[in-house]
Amino acid sequence: MSYSYSHSTAADSYRPARRGSPLESSNASERWRQLLPSWAKQWASELHEEMSTRNGVWSLFKRVVRYIFTVSNALILFWICTLWWGERTVFQESVETCGWGNWEKWPQDATPHHVAFIADPQLVDPHTYPGRPWPLSTLTVKFTDQYLRRSFSSIQNELGPDSVLFLGDLFDGGREWATASSSSPEKRYKKYNDRFWKKEFHRFVKIFVDTWNEGDEHTRDSIGRRMLTGLPGNHDLGFGSGVQVPVRDRFRSFFGKSNRVDVIGNHTIVSVDTVSLSAMDQPDPETGSSGTGSGDGKQPNEHIWKDTQDFLDHMGAYRGRAEMEALRMLGNQTEGRLFQHRAVDILEPSIYHQPQPEGAGFPTILLSHVPLYRRPATPCGPYREHHPPSGEDLEEDEPNAISMGRGYQYQNVLTPAISRDIVSKVGPNLVQMYSGDDHDYCEITHHEFSGSPKEITVKSLSWAMGIRRPGFVLTSLWNPIDQATGQSIGAANAGRTLQNHLCLLPDQLSIFIYYGLVFGLTLCVLLVRATVIVQFPRSRAGPTDPILPLSEHRSAPAARPARYKTPSSSTSSSTFPSPRGLASRAVNAPPLYATHAGADEADADSSKWKPTRGSPRRPGGDESKAKLIKEDFLASVLGVAKIVLCWYFFLVWRW
Template sequence: MPFFKTSSKSIVINALRILWVCLTVFYEIAIFRYSAASCSWPDTDLLEDNSHNVPKHVLLVADPQILDHRSYPGRPALLTYISQILVDLNLRKSWRAALGTKPDAVMFLGDMNDNGRMVMEQAEYERYIQRFMNIFSMDSDIPRYFIPGNHDVGLGHSPLFLPHARTRYTTHFGPLNNHVSIANYTFVMIDAPGLVEEDYRRHGQKKSYENWNPRPEGTIEFLKSFAAEGNTEPTILLSHIPLSRPEGSNCGPLRERGTIRRGVGLGYQNTLGKETSLFLLERLQPTLIFSGDDHDYCDYTHILDERRVREVTVKSLSMAMGISKPGYHLLSLIPPGGPTFTHSDVPCLMPNQVGIYLSVYIPLALFSLFVVLIYNIVRGQYYQRWSLRSLHSKKESNGSARSKHQRKPSRSRITTDEFGYTLDGDMDQTLPLPVSASVSQEPRRRIIDPFHSLTKKMCWKSKRGGFFSNFLCDVRDVTVFPLSTIFFISLWTFIDF
């Protein structure tokens, strides 16, 4: 019984503890770093004929959509708050892994916040933006650029949308339309939601883009002005909303499900209009297009006369956007030295966080409960047999002593020694008891060990502890380790370095 009570318990509990801690560290930290490390910059093809050039690296992130209390109207407040914590934590882990690639520039393709367009107090909006900045903190030496999404500035009219959402957006994320040169490529970043709204007005007045008087400081005016400047560098277009394509067009093997379909509603439009897309392709003549909004990956090639223009819709980085594996995109650039374009890109996938919860943690929790349950059942049966055997031995011992006592009746006499101690007549005289062994008249006080109280008394464990209390105590002894590991990993993840 002593072995089963101590050694076997330590083996079972500690084995489960080690298993949980190892898997927790792997699935909360290591798997994110491994996923990022296994997706490297696509420099190999570029350096074959341009070994003397050093590629520039651009990290593209789409639709992080930081949640707030409005994101899930039908959920209880507590569940919504827990969802925010879990999604923020996942975004931080994915972002740290992505930053490990050491990009030269970062570009966000819109929808930074889930409800950045909503009417709210300025103080609340500032806190909302600060959450985004804290999650996506990075070295100030790395330039970062933003384009607006429909969740940032709105699309269409609604009493829920702030009328001056664009003004509020520009104070934190910069201009709505912009262009920047990297490695002799010009990145043209447009306000796609604003372009859609202006396109509705243009279409309502039945005017072509050539005859349309653009809205001051609007996207169409920006595009016409940029085209008039006579830019000589190859152009890469960044638009939050994907360009138009035939219904049911294939998105390639890396898409999780379905395809990008036309659709419009309050606050969104799935693709730009046909005329708008043609206007962008003709005016900018881009060599490559990156978009977001759809949340899933899509690789589609537009055909314009004899030109073929590839558009990549980048996956959302958030686990809350209806996809199994979030992701980001890596773009490598070398200054073009001839008629061929010197850029290459690759999508990168992050772990399936929901899958980890459902396929790893829950099965492991059920397995741990099963092991602890079986152990307690076997221990209870063993202890019962051991108790019966011990009780039987005691009865035999008491019976033997009683029969011996009956054969030799006691004839003790009481005497005292020279010190006044009472002696049994049948016993030899002994030395007096030491002072430390004297009986105090004061009530005894139990020395309380706080750690012992925490680890033992909380479980109500005793030599005769019930099956249920012993089972709960063993469950607690196992779960405290992975929960502590997750807590400290989360604390480390939320600390900005």
């Protein structure tokens, strides 16, 4: 046997490659390839092999097409579109349908003031679902806050109202959280203190106040935009004799006056704290008396209702001052004060009493959290969600009406006496009333009061308040006036200075149901895909791939090791061990077959390739196919879920 050697000099062995030579490029690409992860190395190797063939570009193109246009990628794309619709598009489309130009009917040159009324957001807290366990309780808080934030942000971005007025019940358990001098009457809420209430206040700020400035670009009012949140609800303070003064003082210190008069869009907006005023005709929890004074001249619950009653008793002064200030602002005038310089008698009071201003007579709008009294079974109209009208033009419709109920810290409507007192003292120009508390929409006309004012009970903005379609009310105010007198001018008004429109928000529960249906469809499609792939596999063996395994499977130790006979001679006794380092793709694969050879030549002649004891069954078996289907199904589900969940969390995290 002869051997030949190639000879090279040392200079040839260490001669550096020229810059830009193929050798240098190959070494550089090899170094970069070593830095890649294992799956990237394999992909790069296969790509290099395909590109080196004659049809490399076409093969690469087909590989890219097969990689992109797959069932899993199609499902991922479908999920991306579905989540974008459910988390973004459906909110924008719901609000866009309520655009001012779609329902306003003013003259072409009119510049109305746009108002949005928001009722009962009632931020979910431990008081809402006391028996709901973690993490369901945390998810409830997360999704309800997210719904409120998206809805309010869409209102600001798409509509940009000039003013936003809240109608109470900003929190769900605000009345239960203790102050320094008061606590909840219920034992299970006594552990929640003033610090917890402040955390809830920051939640409110994050949801509503932080998104308020998103609508600044839409405003057309020269005075600017405003947001009024001071009107309290029974979930904020309690109701009637259950109101605790420290809790009410805390609410007012953060949200402003509860009883106030504002001029908005040349309309006088009167806010009345009716939950405190309702203590006037309720028994005192300490004495049990009601309706009559005690021996010292004090009335029952006077410390609760007196502040609101004084506000109503001096309504003329409050209205006149607010309307005159609004006229001065329109005319760019300062308020100014008149001081008389003259000699007076020493006994004459030195304080100069300015006469009470006379009101301009703006149309008046009343705001109250609790609806005013109406006859039982008064129908609420066709937009009520709980129960549609039983017929047309019915004077009584019990299912469609607000029930006349009351209970712990709530009362569905005010009493007749308090309702009459409020309407009579607000003034003769009362044209519209807005209320909340019921969570559903209700629109009636109060024929029992002078002037037959209309009242709208606004829907809750939250989807956790027992309604499927939350909503809010848009109001367009247009009252052109003479700036000197404040009187309405122009025959185009025809006595009508406001228009209302109910705007409905998405049904969040239906969105979740739709997600569930898409999830079920995804599982079915991936299961069918895995079944088809296993039942009808595509041949991936190349022309050089071996049919039989090239490695020996050694089972239990035997007395004499099994060997392969040499193919050159059947009678030769010389045998060679199976090589261990064969460069084949099947070397590291689990062997399915092995040889069992005997010691004698007769046994060797009759030896065959057959499965060893304890080895897996053939791939064609039912159990093996089911296992392959399961593995492929789970792998495809995991691959789709990773991308879809990342996209969903991104949409949730953004807002």
